[in-house]
Amino acid sequence: MDRFRRASAAALLAAVALAGAVGGAAASSGVPAPPSGERAQDLATRPALSAHATARSVAAWEEFRIHGSARNIGAGTPVTLQQKQGERWVTLPATIRTAGSGEYSMRVKLGIQGENALRIVGGGAVSPVVRTTVN
Structure with a gap:
């Protein structure tokens, strides 16, 4: 009977240790926790440009x-x-207003040769960088 208690206790301790290791690995896996309700709502109403x-x-x-x-x-x-010029973003003389649908289409002409990094800013938002090479 005493052997059975020791074996049961050892099995229980092993199960607890294993569960702790698995839980710790899941917590430190680098997977971000889902945003809280308030933060998710902030992200959904934040201005954005494509x-x-x-x-x-x-x-x-x-x-x-x-x-x-x-x-x-x-x-x-x-x-x-x-346009990114060196380490600075320089505002070019090209502005257009968004349509009722929220879309825009801007004509662009560039003279700086090589790869040009461009972005759109307005309404409190900044678009992802667009790259175009000028030959």
Whole structure:
């Protein structure tokens, strides 16, 4: 009987240790916890812009378009083109207002040769970077 108690206790301790190791591994797996209700609502109402270029490569001063859509930004909000020059984002003289649907389409001509990093800003939002090479 005493042997049975010791074996049961050892099995119970092993099960607890194993459950703790598995739980600890899951907690430290790097998988983010789902946002709380309030934080998820903040993310859902945050202004956002998308941006896509119609060309990956153009000749100097050749026209192409950057188009996208705005979310949680009012219709008619001005959006502006920025270009990365060195370590700074420089605002270019290219601005357009969003349509009632939230979409925009901007004509662009670039003269700086090489790869150009571009983004759209407006309404408190910044789009992802769009890259276009000027030959």
